[in-house]
Amino acid sequence: MSLVAVGDNVLDCYVDLGLVFPGGNSVNVAVSAARAGTRTAYVGVVGDDAPGALMKAALDAEGVDRTHLRTCGGPTATAVVRHVGGDRMFGPNDKGVSLFRPTCADQDFVAGFGLAHSSYCSGLESAVPALASRTRLSFDFDDRTQDGYADDLLPHVWVATFSASHLTRPECEDLLRSAHSRGPAYVFATRGAEGALAYDGNEICSSPAGPVEVVDSLGAGDAFIGRALHGLLAGEPTDVLLSAAVRAGTAACTTLGGFGHGRPLPSRDPLTATLR
Numbered sequence: 001m002s003l004v005a006v007g008d009n010v011l012d013c014y015v016d017l018g019l020v021f022p023g024g025n026s027v028n029v030a031v032s033a034a035r036a037g038t039r040t041a042y043v044g045v046v047g048d049d050a051p052g053a054l055m056k057a058a059l060d061a062e063g064v065d066r067t068h069l070r071t072c073g074g075p076t077a078t079a080v081v082r083h084v085g086g087d088r089m090f091g092p093n094d095k096g097v098s099l100f101r102p103t104c105a106d107q108d109f110v111a112g113f114g115l116a117h118s119s120y121c122s123g124l125e126s127a128v129p130a131l132a133s134r135t136r137l138s139f140d141f142d143d144r145t146q147d148g149y150a151d152d153l154l155p156h157v158w159v160a161t162f163s164a165s166h167l168t169r170p171e172c173e174d175l176l177r178s179a180h181s182r183g184p185a186y187v188f189a190t191r192g193a194e195g196a197l198a199y200d201g202n203e204i205c206s207s208p209a210g211p212v213e214v215v216d217s218l219g220a221g222d223a224f225i226g227r228a229l230h231g232l233l234a235g236e237p238t239d240v241l242l243s244a245a246v247r248a249g250t251a252a253c254t255t256l257g258g259f260g261h262g263r264p265l266p267s268r269d270p271l272t273a274t275l276r
Contacts, residue, residue, distance in 0.1 A: 040065065138160075172197050
């Protein structure tokens with residue numbers, strides 16, 4: 001039971017709070033799955049700077065294998081995060097050295113896992129067929145539900161996840177069936193405060209989100225995905241893993257950052273002045 005996340009990482013800069021947190025969809029998913037009990041690894045690139053060191057330390061603390069996390073000269077990716085009523089709002093960002101192409105060694109490494117995960121924000125669309133040829137692939141399409149973005153990727157994907165809080169329930173069900181017909185064995189649609197839906201080709205399952213005081217919604221969808229993928233790898237029934245994934249996503253809303261490990265953002269740091 002193993003998962004490797006391939007793609008983005010970012011240092012989330014809560015400039016109004018003076019804090020920084022390690023994150024990024026792929027990193028967050030790996031940590032969420034690891035916390036659920038899956039052996040996980042992360043493949044990506046960080047800079048040779050303090051943010052890169054923080055990312056490495058956080059992955060080590062969470063027990064995520066980072067033997068294929070490369071360090072390159074240059075800045076680690078950063079993004080400004082602000083909040084409106086607990087809901088995160090992204091400001092300026094800098095991809096830094098995070099964009100990369102998996103090497104042959106990376107692909108061989110991926111082949112040793114039961115499942116790989118990547119995302120819309122990793123810039124790895126052209127690498128999806130190669131990754132999917134080495135192991136089963138999960139892909140987070142975020143809210144790209146109606147612009148054709150997913151069309152060429154879905155045939156390569158075993159698990160597809162969409163952020164669909166902007167869709168009605170009937171529209172979500174149509175999305176699940178349509179996406180499933182193009183290749184994935186499992187399709188998930190998260191709906192924010194409405195919970196989430198799942199489709200495995202048999203029936204559409206739903207799970208409501210319980211009441212929660214939202215502190216920070218950043219990383220909630222990633223926590224959902226990580227727990228859902230853990231459930232798939234563990235052989236849990238779809239309705240069971242869906243409920244557990246919704247609980248994980250809800251719990252993520254109660255703390256700051258994608259998965260914690262926050263550090264003060266030095267007031268004299270050039271990063272602070274640049275991103276404000």
